[in-house]
Amino acid sequence: MAHPIDLHVGARLRQRRCLLGMTQQRLADAVGIKFQQIQKYESGANRVSASRLWTLSEALQVPVSFFFEGLSQHEREEIVQQHGFAEDDETFIAPEVFTSKETIDLIRAYYNMSEGPRRRLLDLAKTLGSAA
Template identity: 30%
Template sequence: MSIMKDHDFDRAMGARIREARTVAKLSQGALGETIGCSFQQVQKYELGRDRVSAQVLARIAAALGREPGEFFEGVQVDTKVVPMSPATIRRHLSVAEQIEGLTPDARRRVMDLVALLPRTAAEEPAGPAEHADAALPHAA
């Protein structure tokens, strides 16, 4: 049994759903109609682009004549939890509260910016960054 990361798990779950749907000889549209969503949404689940909730998985399993647990057989999920200190939790909550206080457009722009930031030290750009903020506009 191999341990899967979230995105790998979503793709594996989607492949299992697609396989079960194919065996049941149902189209994506027919499955979507049965579970109350569009064929496009079924396609997103099958490709692992959207995570399948427990409630949706139960509907899918029922529509395909399966038990929900069958979709998990042989899969071990990465369950490593990284503990956070109380100070880190407070800092995260403070940032979240500040973001919630922004206008919807400003929130979107902040989230776009955050999406561009490196996630690990390996993703950091090489070279000195001591003057990196000099080009940023400052609030008056």
């Protein structure tokens, strides 16, 4: 079974790669490995070494710390899943939400808008969310 930190790092790797519109093959070519290795990293099946994490961070144009951001949320979710506790925090977003193609497409579309329409869309989303 994969360690929760390896799963988190893999999810962050996939999230950034997808946000950049980069294929596993293109990322693998950029860091000099096979795309199957990227698949294993993203699934948490293989751990990412420190030197490889450094190379991946350069290829994805993020600091190494990016891969560990939000780890406390991930750990909290693991506790909820393992022990069946209810999640009280309404602002909590499960990390797997950010790996969905729909979420990534929404984020891309949102940031392709100018500031005015973005604010109106955000206001609309908040209104719809509170009405649900």
